[in-house]
Amino acid sequence: GAGVSQSPSNKVTEKGKDVELRCDPISGHTALYWYRQSLGQGLEFLIYFQGNSAPDKSGLPSDRFSAERTGGSVSTLTIQRTQQEDSAVYLCASSLGYTTGELFFGEGSRLTVL
Amino acid sequence: QQQVKQSPQSLIVQKGGIPIINCAYENTAFDYFPWYQQFPGKGPALLIAIRPDVSEKKEGRFTISFNKSAKQFSLHIMDSQPGDSATYFCAASSNYGQNFVFGPGTRLSVLP
Numbered sequence: 001g002a003g004v005s006q007s008p009s010n011k012v013t014e015k016g017k018d019v020e021l022r023c024d025p026i027s028g029h030t031a032l033y034w035y036r037q038s039l040g041q042g043l044e045f046l047i048y049f050q051g052n053s054a055p056d057k058s059g060l061p062s063d064r065f066s067a068e069r070t071g072g073s074v075s076t077l078t079i080q081r082t083q084q085e086d087s088a089v090y091l092c093a094s095s096l097g098y099t100t101g102e103l104f105f106g107e108g109s110r111l112t113v114l
Numbered sequence: 115q116q117q118v119k120q121s122p123q124s125l126i127v128q129k130g131g132i133p134i135i136n137c138a139y140e141n142t143a144f145d146y147f148p149w150y151q152q153f154p155g156k157g158p159a160l161l162i163a164i165r166p167d168v169s170e171k172k173e174g175r176f177t178i179s180f181n182k183s184a185k186q187f188s189l190h191i192m193d194s195q196p197g198d199s200a201t202y203f204c205a206a207s208s209n210y211g212q213n214f215v216f217g218p219g220t221r222l223s224v225l226p
Contacts, residue, residue: 004157033214042218043158043203091157101146101207103214105157 002026004106006092012112013082021077021109025094032075033093033103034067043091049075050097082113118206120217127194128225135220136188137204144206149178149189150216152201161202162189194224 005024013019025032034046045059049069060066064082069075079086089110093103119138127133137147148163164171164178164187171178175192191198204217 035216040221043216045214045216093157101148101163102160103148103150103158105150105159107155107157 004092004094004104006090006106006109008109009107010110010112012114014114015084016081018078018080019082019111021079021090021092021111023075023077023092023094023106025073025075025092026104027073029094029096029104030072031095031097032069033095034075034077035091035093036061036088037091037108038088046077046090079111082111084113087111087113118204118215118217120204120220122220123218124221124223126223126225129194129196131194131224133191133194133198133222133224134188135202135204135222136186137206137217138184138186139206139215140185141206141208141215142185143208144215146207147178147180147187148205148207149176150203150205152203152219158203191222194222196224196226198222199224 007022011019030051032049036044036046047067048056064080067077089108091105091108093105095103121136125133149161150158151161152158162173162176162178164180166182169180177190180187201219201221203219205214207214
């Protein structure tokens with residue numbers, strides 16, 4: 001597809017389980033962002049990848065959260081030992097990086113931790 | 115200093131009204147100020163953006179006003195329609211799009 005693709009669209013898990021959320025950015029986009037959006041709230045920055053540079057992990061809320069980006073394309077956000085407060089929509093966005101400021105968002109992965 | 119403040123939190127207007135959403139920032143290194151529109155169940159999408167070398171930008175019914183000295187910018191929606199009902203986020207970034215900072219959002223309802 002032409003847009004940012006995220007999977008799964010919905011994930012229900014039990015407290016303490018690990019989850020992986022996947023993001024397929026737009027082809028050719030060098031920058032990739034993960035944001036978290038709790039119900040009715042704003043966008044909380046989590047992590048940013050730009051090309052081959054070291055990622056900006058300053059927004060990750062705890063060491064249970066990690067993300068990687070393989071081959072400069074697909075990214076996976078992993079949450080270990082999930083807690084109920086991790087329930088949110090996780091949004092991925094990509095952009096062309098330094099040539100433009102526009103972020104293209106996926107539709108998000110809704111995570112519910114029971 | 116990285117924060118972007120946004121008000122109001124929610125806004126209700128009648129069809130045809132002109133809702134105004136205001137944002138303020140502290141970091142003078144910000145050089146790109148976009149507005150994103152988000153419908154329920156969807157990701158945010160870029161609506162309009164401005165750089166600090168101009169004081170106003172208009173695209174269709176949407177206008178950004180920018181006051182560099184006051185470090186404030188606002189979104190005006192002319193002739194608002196029920197289809198404009200959404201959550202609007204202002205944002206700011208520096209270094210050509212790196213390190214985006216989003217405001218907390220404004221939930222707009224346009225009544226028919």
